Amino acid sequence: MLRAAELALNWPHTHPNPRVGSVVTDASGEVVGEGWHRGPGTDHAEVMALQGAGEAARGGTTYATLEPCTHHGHTPPCVEALIAAGVATVVIGAIDPDDRVNGQGVIRLKEAGIEVISGVEEEKARALDPAYFHYHETGLPRVTLKYAMTLDGSAAADDGTSKWITGETARRDVHRLRSLVDAVVIAAGTLREDDPSLDVRLDGYTGPQPRAVVVAGKTPLPVRARLWRRDPIIVSTEPREAPSGEVIEVKPQGEHPDPVEACRALAAKGLLHLLLEGGPTVARAWWRSEVITDGVVYVGAKIGGGTGRAPMTGVFGTIADATDVEFEDVRSVGSDAVITFNKKGT
Ligand code: AOF
Ligand code: ZN
Numbered sequence: 001m002l003r004a005a006e007l008a009l010n011w012p013h014t015h016p017n018p019r020v021g022s023v024v025t026d027a028s029g030e031v032v033g034e035g036w037h038r039g040p041g042t043d044h045a046e047v048m049a050l051q052g053a054g055e056a057a058r059g060g061t062t063y064a065t066l067e068p069c070t071h072h073g074h075t076p077p078c079v080e081a082l083i084a085a086g087v088a089t090v091v092i093g094a095i096d097p098d099d100r101v102n103g104q105g106v107i108r109l110k111e112a113g114i115e116v117i118s119g120v121e122e123e124k125a126r127a128l129d130p131a132y133f134h135y136h137e138t139g140l141p142r143v144t145l146k147y148a149m150t151l152d153g154s155a156a157a158d159d160g161t162s163k164w165i166t167g168e169t170a171r172r173d174v175h176r177l178r179s180l181v182d183a184v185v186i187a188a189g190t191l192r193e194d195d196p197s198l199d200v201r202l203d204g205y206t207g208p209q210p211r212a213v214v215v216a217g218k219t220p221l222p223v224r225a226r227l228w229r230r231d232p233i234i235v236s237t238e239p240r241e242a243p244s245g246e247v248i249e250v251k252p253q254g255e256h257p258d259p260v261e262a263c264r265a266l267a268a269k270g271l272l273h274l275l276l277e278g279g280p281t282v283a284r285a286w287w288r289s290e291v292i293t294d295g296v297v298y299v300g301a302k303i304g305g306g307t308g309r310a311p312m313t314g315v316f317g318t319i320a321d322a323t324d325v326e327f328e329d330v331r332s333v334g335s336d337a338v339i340t341f342n343k344k345g346t
Contacts, residue, residue: 001023001063001065001091001093001120001121001124001125002121002124003021003023003031003034003063004021004022004023004045004063004064004065004093005021005065005093005121005124005125005128006021007021007022007023007034007035007036007045008020008021008036008037008045008065008128008129009021009036009128010036011036011037011038011039012180012207013039013207013208014037014038014039014040014129015039015131015132015182015270015271015272015273016040016132016135016270016272017037017039017040017132018037018066018096018128018129018132019036019037019065019128019129019132020036020037020044020045020046020064020065020066020128021034021035021036021037021045021064021065021128022034022035022036022045022046022048022049022062022063022064022065023035023049023062023063024046024049024050024052024053024056024057024060024061024062024063024087025060025061025062025063026053026056026057026058026059026060027058027059027060027088028060029060029061032052032053032054032056032057032060033048033049033050033051033052033053033054033056033057034048034049034052035047035048035049035050035051035052036048040074041074041075042074042075043075044068044069044075044078045064045065045066046062046064046068046078046081046082047075047078047081049062050062050081050082050085050087053085057085057086057087058085058086058087059086059087059088060087060088060089061087061088061089061090061091062082062085062087062089062090062091063090063091063120064078064090064091064092064093065092065093065094065121065124065125065128066092066093066094066096066125067092067094067095067096067101067103067105067106067118068082068090068092068105068109069096069098069100069101069105070100070101070104070105070108071100071101073100078105079105079108079109079112082109082114083109083112083114087114088114088115089114089115089116089117090109090114090115090116090117091116091117091118091120092105092106092116092117092118092119092120093118093119093120093121093122093124093125093126094119094122094125094126094133095118095119097132097133097136097137098136099136106118130142130293131182131272131273132272134272134293135267135272139264139267140260140263140264140267140291141182141263141266141267141271141272141273141274142272142273142274142293142294143185143263143274143276143286143291143292143293143294144177144181144273144274144275144276144292144293144294144295144296145276145283145286145287145292145294145295145296146174146177146275146276146277146278146295146296146297146298147277147278147283147295147297147298147311148162148165148166148170148297148298148299148300149165149297149298149299149300149310149311150165150299150300150302150303150304150308151299151300151301151302151303152303152304152305152308153308153310153311154304154306154308154309154310155278155280155308155309155310155311156308156309157304157306157308157309158306158307158308160309162309163194165298165300165302166298166299166300166333166334166336167300167301167334167335167336168334169333169334169335169336170298170300170333170334170336170338172202173298173333173338174298175200175201175202175205176202177275177296178198178199178200178210178275179200179202179205179207179210180273181210181273181274181275182210182211182270182271182272182273182274183210183211183212183213183233183266183271183273183274183275184198184210184211184212184213184274184275184277185213185214185215185266185274185275185276185277185282186198186212186213186214186215186276186277186278186279186282187214187215187216187217187256187278187279187281187282188214188215188216188217188219188221189219189279189281190277190278190279190282191214191221191222191225191227192221192222192225193279195222195225195226195227196226196227196277197226197227197229197230198210198212198227198230198277199212199230209230210275211232211233211271212227212230212231212232212233212245213232213233213234213235213266213271213274214227214232214233214234214235215235215256215257215262215282216234216235216236216237216240216257217237217255217256217257218237218238218255221234221240221242221243223243228242228243228244228245229244230244230245231244231245231246232244232245233245233246233247233248233266233269234246234247234248235248235250235257235262235265235266236248236249236250236257237249237250237251237252237255237256237257248265248266248269250262250265253285253289256281256282256285258289259285259286259289259291260289260291263291276292280309280310280311280312283311283312284312287312288316292343293342293343294328294340294341294342294343295325295340295341295343296338296339296340297311297338297339297340297341298333298336298337298338299336299337299338299339300336301335301336301337323343323344324344325341325342325343325344326341326342326343326344327339327340327341328340328341328342
């Protein structure tokens with residue numbers, strides 16, 4: 001199962017489909033096939049592994065990090081492939097939360113006389129693709145908040161400048177983060193002020209680029225911006241023209257798009273994992289709407305010493321109202337530090 005989990009990450013860009021890995025052993029327990037999913041329209045992991053195994057799968061065991069599917073989607077059901085291959089035992093990591101499957105896979109395999117063992121390394125299996133599970137359980141995407149700040153908690157200088165809080169290595173790490181999400185989200189203010197590209201610029205990177213998403217209130221969008229080359233999605237509270245890409249309209253919360261509605265609309269487009277890159281107003285609105293599930297904070301080895309501008313500005317209410325989060329990882333990147341956290345219960 002641990003090998004299957006490793007295989008699942010061979011191609012992390014599967015959304016809206018899940019990352020899934022699979023290993024097939026023959027009747028003597030020897031590995032005879034390995035597979036992983038590569039996104040909509042391609043073979044499911046078990047099918048790829050069974051193809052590698054051929055006749056050797058008969059009487060053996062198939063391991064899959066996700067419950068084999070029972071429905072005809074882009075491809076035929078995996079349970080039928082497992083039954084046809086004469087597999088004796090199927091070992092499953094996590095139950096598939098997709099309504100079309102959700103336990104049906106286990107039932108169908110058992111009905112066919114196959115021994116099923118489920119919940120093996122379940123936590124690891126779910127951790128392969130937290131966004132997929134979060135989406136099917138809540139209808140919302142995983143939203144990772146990212147920002148950089150100085151050691152004394154400032155995201156911008158007194159004159160408003162905010163570039164180069166961290167060094168080169170940390171900035172490269174952001175590109176690695178972007179390569180693992182479906183979309184990078186900013187507010188229209190950041191589009192105007194920073195003119196970002198929001199793409200992955202890493203040597204040798206050949207994977208897909210994340211979609212660029214701009215959350216826009218009532219103010220006009222810039223006519224010229226690098227982002228127009230990337231066909232962004234504009235999430236807007238009203239109909240508007242954009243030089244490229246597409247506009248999706250969602251109901252407002254005050255002046256801005258309602259964060260929950262914006263998230264729902266983006267997830268419905270298959271964007272199950274969003275990286276929220278700012279600025280502070282959108283970060284605060286999305287945090288208060290409780291759509292943010294986790295975060296990555298780069299801490300520059302610098303002290304500002306000014307009045308500065310905090311990433312989201314202060315505590316909402318009193319200090320006792322601050323939300324507790326769980327630090328998942330704290331590590332150095334070059335001369336800076338990066339902290340990844342999960343909001344409790346997500
Ligand atoms: C598996 N193994 O490797 C994957 C599964 O429309 P389709 O055919 O691409 O199906 C997408 C759904 O199939 C997805 O939501 C999930 O329920 C299941 N994905 N199942 O047994 C796999 N990728
Ligand atoms: Zn399948």
